[in-house]
Amino acid sequence: xxxxxxxxxxxxxxxxxxxxxxxxxxxxxxxxxxxxxxxxxxxxxxxxxxxxxxxxxxxxxxxxxxxxxxxxxxxxxxxxxxxxxxxxxxxxxxxxxxxxxxxxxxxxxxxxxxxxxxxxxxxxxxxxxxxxxxxxxxxxxxxxxxxxxxxxxxxxxxxxxxxxxxxxxxxxxxxxxxxxxxxxxxxxxxxxxxxxxxxxxxxxxxxxxxxxxxxxxxxxxxxxxxxxxxxxxxxxxxxxxxxxxxxxxxxxxxxxxxxxxxxxxxxxxxxxxxxxxxxxxxxxxxxxxxxxxxxxxxxxxxxxxxxxxxxxxxxxxxxxxxxxxxxxx
Amino acid sequence: xxxxxxxxxxxxxxxxxxxxxxxxxxxxxxxxxxxxxxxxxxxxxxxxxxxxxxxxxxxxxxxxxxxxxxxxxxxxxxxxxxxxxxxxxxxxxxxxxxxxxxxxxxxxxxxxxxxxxxxxxxxxxxxxxxxxxxxxxxxxxxxxxxxxxxxxxxxxxxxxxxxxxxxxxxxxxxxxxxxxxxxxxxxxxxxxxxxxxxxxxxxxxxxxxxxxxxxxxxxxxxxxxxxxxxxxxxxxxxxxxxxxxxxxxxxxxxxxxxxxxxxxxxxxxxxxxxxxxxxxxxxxxxxxxxxxxxxxxxxxxxxxxxxxxxxxxxxxxxxxxxxxxxxxxxxxxxxxxxxxx
Numbered sequence: 016x017x018x019x020x021x022x023x024x025x026x027x028x029x030x031x032x033x034x035x036x037x038x039x040x041x042x043x044x045x046x047x048x049x050x051x052x053x054x055x056x057x058x059x060x061x062x063x064x065x066x067x068x069x070x071x072x073x074x075x076x077x078x079x080x081x082x083x084x085x086x087x088x089x090x091x092x093x094x095x096x097x098x099x100x101x102x103x104x105x106x107x108x109x110x111x112x113x114x115x116x117x118x119x120x121x122x123x124x125x126x127x128x129x130x131x132x133x134x135x136x137x138x139x140x141x142x143x144x145x146x147x148x149x150x151x152x153x154x155x156x157x158x159x160x161x162x163x164x165x166x167x168x169x170x171x172x173x174x175x176x177x178x179x180x181x182x183x184x185x186x187x188x189x190x191x192x193x194x195x196x197x198x199x200x201x202x203x204x205x206x207x208x209x210x211x212x213x214x215x216x217x218x219x220x221x222x223x224x225x226x227x228x229x230x231x232x233x234x235x236x237x238x239x240x241x242x243x244x245x246x247x248x249x250x251x252x253x254x255x256x257x258x259x260x261x262x263x264x265x266x267x268x269x270x271x272x273x274x275x276x277x278x279x280x281x282x283x284x285x286x287x288x289x290x291x292x293x294x295x296x297x298x299x300x301x302x303x304x305x306x307x308x309x310x311x312x313x314x315x316x317x318x319x320x321x322x323x324x325x326x327x328x329x330x331x332x333x334x335x336x337x338x339x340x341x342x343x344x
Numbered sequence: 345x346x347x348x349x350x351x352x353x354x355x356x357x358x359x360x361x362x363x364x365x366x367x368x369x370x371x372x373x374x375x376x377x378x379x380x381x382x383x384x385x386x387x388x389x390x391x392x393x394x395x396x397x398x399x400x401x402x403x404x405x406x407x408x409x410x411x412x413x414x415x416x417x418x419x420x421x422x423x424x425x426x427x428x429x430x431x432x433x434x435x436x437x438x439x440x441x442x443x444x445x446x447x448x449x450x451x452x453x454x455x456x457x458x459x460x461x462x463x464x465x466x467x468x469x470x471x472x473x474x475x476x477x478x479x480x481x482x483x484x485x486x487x488x489x490x491x492x493x494x495x496x497x498x499x500x501x502x503x504x505x506x507x508x509x510x511x512x513x514x515x516x517x518x519x520x521x522x523x524x525x526x527x528x529x530x531x532x533x534x535x536x537x538x539x540x541x542x543x544x545x546x547x548x549x550x551x552x553x554x555x556x557x558x559x560x561x562x563x564x565x566x567x568x569x570x571x572x573x574x575x576x577x578x579x580x581x582x583x584x585x586x587x588x589x590x591x592x593x594x595x596x597x598x599x600x601x602x603x604x605x606x607x608x609x610x611x612x613x614x615x616x617x618x619x620x621x622x623x624x625x626x627x628x629x630x631x632x633x634x635x636x637x638x639x640x641x642x643x644x645x646x647x648x649x650x651x652x653x654x655x656x657x658x659x660x661x662x663x664x665x666x667x668x669x670x671x672x673x674x675x676x677x678x679x680x681x682x683x684x685x
Contacts, residue, residue, distance in 0.1 A: 062530040062533070063500055063530050064500070176392065205391035205392055206558065206559070206598060206601045206602055206603075207391060207597055207598060207601045209601070209603070210601040210603070210611060210612055213603075213611075232530050234605045235560075235602065235603035235605040236603045238603065238604065238605045238606055238607045238609075239603040239604065239607070239611040240603070240611075258607045259607050259608070262605070262606060262607050274605065276535045277605045278538075278560045278561055278563070278564045279560070279564075279605075280559065280560050280599070280602060280604070283563065283564060283584070284564070285539070286535035286536075286538050286539045286542075286564055286565075287535060288533060288536035288539065292485060292487070295490070
């Protein structure tokens with residue numbers, strides 16, 4: 016399935032989100048730009064505070080005060096989301112672009128039966144849908160995530176964590192959106208359940224031809240689930256590419272360090288974290304934000320902020336090592 | 345070899361319902377031993393519901409077992425009084441799973457560090473206490489200036505968790521029981537925290553009971569591993585052999601489910617089709633894993649004993665019944681633990 020105009024289904028350009036704090040203006044997402052094509056699974060990785068959740072929420076226009084989207088364009092299949100009225104935007108959410116929030120299993124309403132929570136989406140977005148049709152659709156979406164239809168008559172507390180997560184995914188896919196945004200969808204789940212839930216999400220996404228933006232910090236999960244990876248650091252996207260390229264030959268020193276810090280199950284070795292700490296967003300270093308922790312730091316990195324450029328086909332990075340546009344390396 | 349902390353056939357049963365009592369065996373006859381003279385990292389691995397947190401609570405003296413005994417330096421912990429009890433409490437320290445629940449929201453985070461420092465008199469002066477606190481914070485990768493004086497809500501989950509790890513550093517106990525200490529910390533900092541746990545063992549001689557669902561980190565830091573499933577140890581032994589060649593079908597499922605950070609390795613390529621455990625009721629008498637087990641056969645209707653494999657591993661599965669039956673407590677007795685060296 017391709018998008019009607021044959022291009023990317025989601026285009027994000029210079030998306031910038033600022034938070035007003037007591038100590039000054041803080042830029043949580045800084046000129047984030049990327050594209051999502053139909054069928055792609057794009058993994059947005061980074062440490063906490065790197066801006067990945069901020070970016071995901073901004074795409075849905077769910078940024079809450081004191082945060083504000085100050086700049087940028089988000090085109091969903093040709094529609095400029097930033098220019099829509101709040102009512103029109105509400106119609107887009109769930110139907111066109113859906114969101115599985117962090118700890119989604121705790122986002123279910125504890126006093127409403129699962130079936131009714133799924134039904135809300137149909138009632139809000141589809142006019143004149145009869146009661147029997149709604150019931151049929153509920154059974155259908157529950158089955159699609161591998162749950163017994165009897166679950167629709169249960170309350171969230173009667174379900175295990177994995178089952179609640181499946182319900183959250185069922186809601187997110189129930190209207191066949193073009194884009195599904197999932198923020199750390201399995202961070203609270205056990206490894207066995209995590210695999211089951213992620214494989215379910217992948218199957219559904221392939222069936223409806225949606226693109227998925229998955230937010231997380233687990234590079235292992237990204238390697239297994241994503242087709243493309245975007246790495247965020249201190250509010251910026253610092254590298255984007257296909258998952259194979261990123262793991263085979265990471266461009267940005269931060270990506271390299273992230274991959275090197277992963278524990279292996281083949282070989283016991285001394286664990287090496289990334290030295291230092293992510294910078295406080297209010298006191299970013301001058302030049303490249305990563306320079307205090309970078310192994311390949313050069314003089315230019317201390318004063319000049321690198322731009323986010325295409326290094327070669329389908330691969331972007333913001334790093335002075337590649338200043339000659341791909342000449343280095 | 346003497347044991348500093350020993351669990352002998354610990355069982356904990358929770359009951360619910362007033363008239364028709366339903367029993368849930370959270371921990372089933374688990375024995376393990378932490379030696380005084382050879383610091384070690386013992387991994388307790390399992391999913392949620394495996395009983396690992398219940399086991400931790402009992403080892404820390406927070407919850408009494410339904411049956412079985414916990415000994416601290418060869419004395420039953422519930423026979424300890426006054427000074428002896430306080431010594432046990434100081435020397436067996438917890439690191440909890442949820443960094444959001446251990447802090448009192450109305451006090452600055454300093455309190456969680458300075459209070460135990462005063463209680464156990466670890467410093468001569470306030471000045472020295474402050475230095476020790478700052479050093480402990482730096483050990484776990486926190487900047488004291490950005491941490492002290494803050495309220496819990498001003499810190500992220502990862503920062504809070506590192507403060508609780510720092511608290512354990514500060515007291516320099518004999519044993520730390522760490523329940524999922526890194527599950528809420530970013531991957532890049534996980535390595536730092538785990539490496540500092542390992543340093544606690546090698547440099548300060550502190551033994552660690554590392555409770556986790558993550559076999560990857562277990563493999564990196566652990567010496568011995570106990571794999572739990574629904575309250576029972578299904579496989580125990582040297583971490584290298586258990587991870588490299590898991591013998592119990594459940595351990596195989598756990599290992600196969602790990603998302604390997606290599607996009608060329610298919611996720612769970614050697615696993616049987618997904619059977620989710622959610623829908624299954626555990627048969628009362630049989631093997632608890634049988635409903636999800638791809639190898640289940642009629643023998644599994646009774647509960648298997650532990651079989652002892654060649655490498656001194658214990659596996660609770662009839663697939664290995666050609667091996668001698670072993671009791672977990674005898675396998676784990678100090679003089680017998682040649683495989684730990």
